[in-house]
Amino acid sequence: MLFPEYRPRRLRRTENIRTLVRETHLSVNDLIYPLFICEGKKIKQEIKSMPEVYRFSIDNALEDIKEAVDLGIKAILLFGIPDKKDEVGSSAYTKNGIIQKAVKAIKDRFPELVVITDVCLCEYTSHGHCGIIKNGEVDNDSTLEQLAKIAVSHAKAGADIVAPSDMMDGRVGRIREALDDAGFSNVAIMSYSVKYCSAFYGPFREAAESAPKFGDRRSYQMDPANSREALREAYLDIEEGADILMVKPAMPYLDIIKMLRTEFNYPLAAYQVSGEYAMIKAAAKMGWLDEDRILWESLISIKRAGADLIITYFAKKVAKMLLKG
Numbered sequence: 616m617l618f619p620e621y622r623p624r625r626l627r628r629t630e631n632i633r634t635l636v637r638e639t640h641l642s643v644n645d646l647i648y649p650l651f652i653c654e655g656k657k658i659k660q661e662i663k664s665m666p667e668v669y670r671f672s673i674d675n676a677l678e679d680i681k682e683a684v685d686l687g688i689k690a691i692l693l694f695g696i697p698d699k700k701d702e703v704g705s706s707a708y709t710k711n712g713i714i715q716k717a718v719k720a721i722k723d724r725f726p727e728l729v730v731i732t733d734v735c736l737c738e739y740t741s742h743g744h745c746g747i748i749k750n751g752e753v754d755n756d757s758t759l760e761q762l763a764k765i766a767v768s769h770a771k772a773g774a775d776i777v778a779p780s781d782m783m784d785g786r787v788g789r790i791r792e793a794l795d796d797a798g799f800s801n802v803a804i805m806s807y808s809v810k811y812c813s814a815f816y817g818p819f820r821e822a823a824e825s826a827p828k829f830g831d832r833r834s835y836q837m838d839p840a841n842s843r844e845a846l847r848e849a850y851l852d853i854e855e856g857a858d859i860l861m862v863k864p865a866m867p868y869l870d871i872i873k874m875l876r877t878e879f880n881y882p883l884a885a886y887q888v889s890g891e892y893a894m895i896k897a898a899a900k901m902g903w904l905d906e907d908r909i910l911w912e913s914l915i916s917i918k919r920a921g922a923d924l925i926i927t928y929f930a931k932k933v934a935k936m937l938l939k940g
């Protein structure tokens with residue numbers, strides 16, 4: 616049927632008609648709220664390039680998480696900022712490490728909340744790389760052993776899901792094996808399956824103090840020019856035992872989200888990263904864009920592309936917007 620018989624504007628005439636035919640919906644159940652946790656007490660330190668995002672000590676994190684839980688948020692993702700770093704990132708898996716303490720405290724207070732932990736070395740290594748350095752290069756297979764130790768230590772502390780973000784080959788399989796051997800077959804893996812080597816991570820590296828001291832991450836994170844490779848990465852992760860796949864960043868990679876949605880029958884998460892957050896905040900601050908509307912549009916586009924879950928620093932704000940309707 617063509618014009619004048621078919622008139623698409625008929626279904627755009629009133630808000631209720633538009634609501635009736637809306638194809639994509641955003642819910643508080645889609646949101647995962649990321650937090651940066653540091654040592655100390657009563658710390659709430661704003662990240663310069665991420666207004667209204669903070670580094671929290673555990674006590675203050677609990678208060679912030681309480682707000683998130685009261686808003687209906689069901690899951691959080693934790694990043695640790697340790698006091699001590701070394702060559703091999705050993706503070707990432709000590710019993711009294713920052714994440715291990717945080718997970719325990721959070722689970723004690725909010726047993727129902729889904730606690731996801733980022734599993735990586737870059738916040739814990741003195742050189743800032745996501746792996747062990749051998750002969751000036753990030754060594755894949757020795758890094759796997761470290762990642763397995765980190766994942767098991769998070770599971771021991773009470774994490775529900777571990778999320779490896781290092782991009783070493785074979786890490787999902789090695790972590791799955793280590794979790795199972797340690798009796799944590801119920802702990803799930805949300806894999807950063809398709810993680811690009813992106814300049815959009817800039818503000819995060821300030822927040823987590825995790826910028827590499829030499830070189831860059833191109834030898835392990837994916838080339839932004841590649842999409843077929845994304846399928847190979849996701850396929851490997853599924854074969855190795857991933858429970859949830861993730862694409863990161865989100866908005867510049869909507870085609871990849873769509874591809875994974877079409878290709879794989881697995882829960883799919885997308886990470887709206889620090890640079891995506893900073894861009895929206897900066898433009899809004901200048902008065903150039905409407906923050907609320909840009910935020911809603913960016914998240915709905917990520918869902919429309921096929922993501923089930925969205926990791927976003929805006930999680931609390933979105934939850935508030937959704938409550939208001």
Ligand code: PBG
Nearest residue numbers: 735737780815816819888889890
């Ligand atoms: C750690 C990690 C990074 C992010 C999540 N986990 C940084 C990086 O790879 O350098 C980025 C998240 C963000 O930018 O919001 N490997």
